[in-house]
Amino acid sequence: MKITYVLSEIDSIATRIIECSKSNILLFYGDMGVGKTTLITSLAKQLGVSETVSSPTFSIVNEYRTLEDKVLYHFDFYRINHEEEVLDIGFEEYIQQGDWIFIEWPEKIASFIPENSQNVQISIDKTGQRVLILE
Numbered sequence: 001m002k003i004t005y006v007l008s009e010i011d012s013i014a015t016r017i018i019e020c021s022k023s024n025i026l027l028f029y030g031d032m033g034v035g036k037t038t039l040i041t042s043l044a045k046q047l048g049v050s051e052t053v054s055s056p057t058f059s060i061v062n063e064y065r066t067l068e069d070k071v072l073y074h075f076d077f078y079r080i081n082h083e084e085e086v087l088d089i090g091f092e093e094y095i096q097q098g099d100w101i102f103i104e105w106p107e108k109i110a111s112f113i114p115e116n117s118q119n120v121q122i123s124i125d126k127t128g129q130r131v132l133i134l135e
């Protein structure tokens, strides 16, 4: 599925992603500043997270609670140097819980990416609109 969107459309796009995702684990690929965190913030909002969602700057993972008291984990692996570091943070345990998991920079942990995750690729077209490919 391919969707082009501007910022004002992001919440409805997020709703569609939640409906269409084949997995509770979503991998967000795309260059710096393309809009991964922005989209994850909207997805979290649609899932009923009321806290502010921002990139985990000082830690690799942020945890949020949804309205239904479900848990959502937001990982940002940008600052990881060696992919084995995911073992130290217990990544393998996180992904077995069945909670919503949103991952920025999954390419940094290529060997540990769970099978059957939902890939979300974001890019910017000539007009500055975001192009999202779900596959």
Ligand SMILES: Nc1ncnc2c1ncn2[C@@H]1O[C@H](COP(=O)(O)OP(=O)(O)OP(=O)(O)O)[C@@H](O)[C@H]1O
Residues within 6 Å of the ligand: 005, 006, 007, 010, 030, 031, 032, 033, 034, 035, 036, 037, 038, 039, 055, 104, 128, 129, 130
């Ligand atoms: N659909 C969109 N249309 C226009 N601007 C957007 C869109 N989505 C995000 N942006 C803007 O792009 C900027 C960068 O977004 P964001 O921080 O989400 O990127 P990122 O992919 O998470 O970057 P990083 O890899 O550095 O974490 C923000 O200023 C945001 O408002």
Ligand SMILES: [Mg+2]
Residues within 6 Å of the ligand: 036, 037, 038, 055, 104
């Ligand atoms: Mg980000």
